[in-house]
Each structure stands twice: as C-alpha cells, then as structure tokens.
Amino acid sequence: MLGKNPGTPYTFQVHAEDVTASSQLSIQVVDQLQSVPIHQDIIIVCIGTDRSTGDSLGPLIGASLEKKNLKRLFVYGTLKHPVHAVNLEDTLNEINRQHQDPFIIAIDACLGRLKNVGKINFSQGPVIPGAAMKKKLPHVGEMHVTGIVNVSGMMEYFVLQNTRLYLVMTMAEAIAKALVSADRKLKTKAAPSISPSSSQNSIYKRGTSEVESALSLQNNSPR
Secondary structure: OOOOEOOEOOEEEEEOOOOOHHHHHHHHHHHHHOOOOOOOOEEEEEEOOOOOHHHOHHHHHHHHHOOOOOOOEEEEOOOOOOEOOOOHHHHHHHHHHHOOOOEEEEEEEEEEOHHHOOEEEEEEOOEOOOHHHOOOOOOEOOEEEEEEEEEOOOOHHHHHHOOOHHHHHHHHHHHHHHHHHHHHHOOOOOOOOOOOOHHHHHHOOOOOHHHHOOOEEOOOOOO
16 A cells, blocks of 8 residues: 555645646655556546636646656546546546556546645545536546646536636646656656557547536645
C-alpha cells in the first residue's frame, strides 16, 4: 500500500500559481510511484470533456502528455479522444484488456470551497467522477490528481461553463509538466506511452456536453 499510514491516506496539495507547483508535485509523484513494480503499467486517465471549460482540465493534460515521449506512463484521455461520463466504463474495460494489473492515476477537475479554488490535490485512493453533477460513475484509480476549478454548491452546470480558462490552463500546464518530469525519473522497461488510437475509437462515444461532463466534487481539503 502506498502512503504513510493505512489509517491516514496520503494527500498533497499545492496552488497552481505557486511558482514551484510543478517541481513540488513532481517530487511527490516520484516518491509515491517509485515502489510500483516495473512490470506494472502506470496509467494516467485524464477525465473530462472539452465541451465545458471547467471540465476540460483532464483532456488538456492528456493532450499535452501525448506529445511527449513518455517511458513509464501510459495516457488515456485527450482533447481528440476524451474520456468522459459517456465512455468512462468502456475505457476502464479497455485499459484492463490492454494492461495487466494496471496502476491507475485518475486526473479530473473538481469543485470545492472558494478558498481552495486553484489548488491541485494529489491523493491516495480513487477519484469519484460525476459527483458534482450528481452522476453515478465508476470510481477510478489507486491514486488521483484533481484541480479545484470553481466553487461547489449550486448550479454546477452553469458554474462549469463560466469557469476561467486561464485557471484551467494554468493547472493543466503545472500538472502536465510535473508528470513529464516524474516520468523521466521513474524506472522504466522502455515501454512507449500510448493514447487512444483510431482502432480504439469505438469506445469513445459521442454525447452532449451535459451528458459527457464527469466533474468531481472536492468536499474537504487538507488545508
């Protein structure tokens, strides 16, 4: 089990506009993932849809990562092939078919308290997609990264559409940079990173932005 104590799940938080956000997060990612066996693929599942500004964090990160020559991390969920509420379960099934005993890190946008907007969380345990939109979706990941993009409480769909793109882009850049840095430091078996290819398009279903939205909800935070 990763983390310091089974009774106290590991969690780390940093604000996206902290100039050291990427380096801090990278250190934490390496520290938590260095014990993952070399034969076990580390999967980054970037959840969200580009049809909603607030929910585009995941696809933006995935699109950035797919351009890099990653050695240890495998990426699912990009702007071209998003992983969202409509195809999430099919995507998880595909991951389990393609990778033996995958170690999954889920990435998703979330809503939270006003004082925490802009903060990035890296925590042990699964993310709960769709919580902010009152959707019942599979829990995803052994660990997760979430970015608090706006305030929770009411009119979540409206809030998503009126989230500042600047904040989402700043978070996406910081998280992607941290993951690329971590990938270079993790031991590798020289396996190439992957993103959904044309042969996998059947699992990426179309849908409206309201249906696709799989935003998480951040009720509590460590700071």
